[in-house]
Amino acid sequence: MTAQRSVGPLWRATSIVIALGVIVPVLQLAWLALGGEFEHWRHLLAHVLPTAAWNTLQLMAGVGLLVLVIGTGCAWVVTAYDFPGRGLLHWALLLPLAMPTYIVAFAYLDLLHPIGPVQGAIRWLLGFDSPREFRLPDLRSMGGAIVLLGLVLYPYVYLTARALFATLPAHLLEAAQSLGETRWGAFRRVALPLTRPALAVGVSLALLETLNDIGASEFLGVQTLTVAIYSTWITRSDLAGAAQLACAALVVVFGLIWLERQGRRHQRYGSTRRMAGIRPRRLRGARAWGATLALSLPVLLGFAAPAAYLAWESAERLLQGGGISAGLLQGLGNTLALALGVTAATLAAGLVVAWTARNQGSVANRDHWQARLASVGYALPGTVLAIGLLTPALAADHALADLLGLRSLPLMSLGVVLAVACAIRFLAMPVGGIDAGLARIPPSLEHSARALGETVTGTLRRVHLPLLRPALVSAALLVFVDAMKELPATLLLRPANFETLATLLYAEAARGTYEEGALAAFAIVLAGLAPVALLSRSSLTSTPNTTP
Known part of the structure; x- marks a missing residue:
């Protein structure tokens, strides 16, 4: 029997404000788009939207197919076969998550430049003297963007597929093989259909990241909806037109959310706790x-290749006496300050939402609308979020400046608006992590505390927070690193003369000065290794050891 609990009105009001605050940018975006003149739509429909929409669909289709093939194939081989290096590759396949898409594009543009090291080595081996005699196809193309984004984003599919393959009952595959199926046939006709919902979730997450990307697409010359939104606002100073393009991007987002929900809706499995998992088959020789x-x-x-390039360029600059410039140090300080502020705000908001959801109704009914609404922000591309947040933020900033008698806008100039945008975008991480942590705490502990006269807040402080420490640390780490590498929202909402490592890298790449940008990129990659190590450890400890 479940116990009914209730939080106070302050908890409920705060949770509602946080949840509603997430959808304010979406509502404002629709208002801006509808308020634009018809000429905006005519121009966009004639010159911008067809090309941007078609490029976006091509990019997402290519990336979706690539991450599906790589992620699913790697997950199945690691689960079903034993081969040299399997234990290392199990977690190493997650490492591309530490590499933001725009950093991979930045690195490969220099590595594969016509006069860069790779093409230079190929020409030397083939006996050619100049790029006019031999050169590889230009990386700045739709194909180049699909390959690079797919190589970075496939771990989203690998994670979800690997988790289900590892818990798949072995007797299902054995039954198929006893009926004459090969191991490949058993995978195709038994294992793959069972993991289809998880694959839909992984592909949806990868495509949301593809839609949010701005740096890699722009570096590689692919005019996507996100790039078009940014250029319409910044280059043409057309906020209404950017809002209308952002609404088109939201249509794609809602389609991906529907796909993900459909996948979860059909994700039903019986208990396999006492069933033996897949026993890896040992491969030998060439196989x-x-x-x-x-x-x-x-x-x-x-x-490995882009990380080694960044490490080499960074070391070469430091050894040659280039040192770390004052601008880079300032960018590092700004990045750390922004990431710390966003992490603190997001953790606090996530704790309020998750705790309120847990204490409204029964323990079994924790899926509260506030928690679901607060998690929507992760699906919003940074450019879309920035446009929707700008107008209400400016209105609040002007009101505050008038109240305090200031000539400047304090919220914008102090980076508060940027921090709020990042907090909205990453709120889903602590909400989901804390909710999962709360689900693992036995209700009997809470009942005992309440029976001894403890309040709901006191129970949280004295019972749950100590037990939630691993979930809080994990969520904080993920938010911190994502805030460090966030580019689209930072480009649009940063204060004047405020640079982060991501925006410094973006500026250096736009100018073609790769040496200075390599240091900023390498710092972001090093920071990104921490959550990947956390995911690897979690994946390893949650997967049954079935190696013979």
């Missing part, structure tokens, strides 16, 4: 080393 090579390629191309 074993072929599996090792095939699974090493995504790690090599998606992480």
Whole structure:
């Protein structure tokens, strides 16, 4: 029997304000789009939207197919076969998550430049003297963007597929094989259909990241909806037109959310706790080393090669006496300050929403509308979020400046609006993490505390917070690193003369000065390794050990 609990009105009011605050940018975006003149729509429909929409659909279709093939294939091989390096590749396949898409594009543009190291080495081997005699296809293309984004984003599919493959009952595959199916046939006809919902979720997450990308797409010359939104606002100073393009991007977002919900709706499985998992088949000879090579390629191309390039460029600059410039140090300080502020605000908001949702109704009915609404922000691309947040933020800023008698706008100039945008975008991480942590705490502990006269807030402080420490640390780490590498919202909402590592890298790449940008990129990558290590540890400890 579940116990009914209730939080006070202050908890409920705060949770409602946080949840409603997430959808304010969406409502404001629709208002701006509807308030624009018809000429905006005519111009966008004639010159901008068709090309941007078609490029976006091509990019998402290509990336979706690539992450599905790489993520699913790697997850199945790691689960079903034993080969040299399997234990290392199990977690190494997650490393591309530490590499933001715009950093991979930044690194490969220099690595694969016609006079860069890769093409230079190929020409030397083939006996050519200049790029006019031999050069690889230009990376600045739709194909280049699809490949690079796919190599970075496939871990979203790998994570979800690997988790389900690892818990798949072995007797289902054995039954298929006893009926004459090969191991490949059992995978295609049994394992793959069972993981289809999880694959839909992983692909949806990868596509949301693709839609949010601005740096890689712009560096590679692909005019997506996100790039068009940014250029319409910044280059043409057309906020209404940017809002109308952002609404078109939201249509794509809502379609991806629907796909993800459909996947979760059909995700029903019986209990497999006492059933033996898949027993990896040991590969030998050429097949074993072929599996090792095939699974090493995504790690090599998606992480190792660009990371090694950035480390080399950074070390070369430091050894040659270039040192770390004052601008880079200031950018590092701004990045850390922004990330720390966003992390603190997001954790506090996530705790309020998750705790309020848990204490409204029964323990079994924790899926409260406030928690669901507060998690929507992660699906909003940074450019869309920035446009929707700008007008209400400016209105509040002007009111505050008038109240305090200031000539400047304090919220914008202090970076508060940027921090709020990042907090809205990343709020889903602590809400989901804390909610999962609360679900693992036995209700009997809370009942005992309440029976001894403790209040709901006191129970949270003295019972739940100590037990939630791992979930809080994990959520804080994920938010901190994502805030460090956030680019679209930072480009649009940062205060004047405020640079982060991400915006410094964006500016250096736009100017073609890769040496200074390499230091900023390498710092972001090093920071990104922490949550990947956390995910790897979680994946390893939650997967049954089935190696013979």
